[in-house]
Amino acid sequence: MKPLGRRTPTILNLAWGELMFWDGRADSLEAQALGPVESTGEMNLPLDQMLGKLEAMPSYRPLFDKAYPGEGISKATISKSIATFERTVVSGDAPFDRWVRGDEKAVSANAKRGFMLFNEKALCSKCHSGWRFTDDSFHDIGVAGDDIGRGKIMPDIAVLQYAFKTPTLRDVDRRAPYMHDGSEKTLGEVVDFYDRGGKQRRPAVSEHVKPLQLTSEEKADLVAFLKTLTSQDKPVVVPVLPR
Amino acid sequence: MKFTLSLSFVAIGMFSSGSASAKDHAVSQKGKAFAVEEITVAAGDAVTFKNDDETSHNVFSSTEGAKFNLGIQKPGLESSQKFATAGTFEVRCAIHPKMKLKVVVK
Numbered sequence: 575m576k577p578l579g580r581r582t583p584t585i586l587n588l589a590w591g592e593l594m595f596w597d598g599r600a601d602s603l604e605a606q607a608l609g610p611v612e613s614t615g616e617m618n619l620p621l622d623q624m625l626g627k628l629e630a631m632p633s634y635r636p637l638f639d640k641a642y643p644g645e646g647i648s649k650a651t652i653s654k655s656i657a658t659f660e661r662t663v664v665s666g667d668a669p670f671d672r673w674v675r676g677d678e679k680a681v682s683a684n685a686k687r688g689f690m691l692f693n694e695k696a697l698c699s700k701c702h703s704g705w706r707f708t709d710d711s712f713h714d715i716g717v718a719g720d721d722i723g724r725g726k727i728m729p730d731i732a733v734l735q736y737a738f739k740t741p742t743l744r745d746v747d748r749r750a751p752y753m754h755d756g757s758e759k760t761l762g763e764v765v766d767f768y769d770r771g772g773k774q775r776r777p778a779v780s781e782h783v784k785p786l787q788l789t790s791e792e793k794a795d796l797v798a799f800l801k802t803l804t805s806q807d808k809p810v811v812v813p814v815l816p817r
Numbered sequence: 818m819k820f821t822l823s824l825s826f827v828a829i830g831m832f833s834s835g836s837a838s839a840k841d842h843a844v845s846q847k848g849k850a851f852a853v854e855e856i857t858v859a860a861g862d863a864v865t866f867k868n869d870d871e872t873s874h875n876v877f878s879s880t881e882g883a884k885f886n887l888g889i890q891k892p893g894l895e896s897s898q899k900f901a902t903a904g905t906f907e908v909r910c911a912i913h914p915k916m917k918l919k920v921v922v923k
Contacts, residue, residue, distance in 0.1 A: 592914045709849055711913045731911045733875050733889045
């Protein structure tokens with residue numbers, strides 16, 4: 575299968591999200607759910623064929639009838655089912671959370687300094703704010719390339735050209751590579767990227783993306799902090815699907 | 818509750834415009850939010866959006882009958898938009914999609 579032009583965005587904590595996909599072209603999880611199914615570059619499954627496949631599996635029908643009485647198996651109920659599952663994908667308790675609750679030993683001194691940098695000198699919290707560490711905003715952060723992101727959806731708004739959705743930083747250490755195109759391989763590379771003020775200057779580049787003059791110690795502290803956002807979650811039990 | 822009420826009182830002002838009857842309603846943007854979730858104005862009135870935040874905003878509406886785009890608005894700046902026809906219009910920030918304001922024009 576040919577690699578996609580953009581990295582797969584995480585579904586973590588999207589129950590609280592606003593606008594889906596890197597470019598925000600879907601306004602809900604329900605609206606997003608079937609896009610990858612029919613996308614020729616992904617599952618390439620026409621939705622009518624998808625319906626036929628599910629209807630051909632007798633044990634699916636009672637499950638849909640129970641979840642959506644009177645609605646049957648349809649594109650709408652399949653979308654709702656997927657979206658409802660996605661809303662259960664929530665990050666767990668991380669060392670950062672234990673530190674916030676008062677456990678001074680939950681994170682290292684480096685990570686504590688990193689959190690201060692995150693909120694001040696490094697400007698990260700301008701967009702990566704709140705408990706999910708995202709405000710769901712769209713910005714051109716200066717990633718090199720010709721993908722105009724949300725600009726294709728909203729061509730008349732100058733600040734949205736080359737803009738992409740701000741991702742959550744919960745469990746970010748598990749999601750390399752980074753940026754919408756996977757162009758930064760490690761968290762250290764991401765910090766270097768922002769320290770340089772991005773890789774490409776354009777009129778739309780966010781006012782918060784500018785050279786930071788971080789020292790090597792400060793960069794290491796930021797990475798140490800980011801790693802404290804990784805929670806120890808119970809493994810997901812793979813369900814036995816109807817046949 | 819007292820804090821919320823007093824903040825709203827400060828954030829939503831109303832002052833005279835050039836017209837004898839049309840009014841100008843002020844809505845502040847702060848903390849990546851509009852000061853109110855909904856505002857009711859008369860047809861012909863204007864709403865002035867002031868950026869009292871620490872980050873830039875871009876107020877716009879895609880609702881039929883009141884499509885507009887105020888463009889990038891840096892902290893401290895304000896822009897005004899006239900609402901000529903009756904209806905209910907959703908105003909948002911293009912950068913921060915959680916910022917939503919319903920403008921009811923009567």
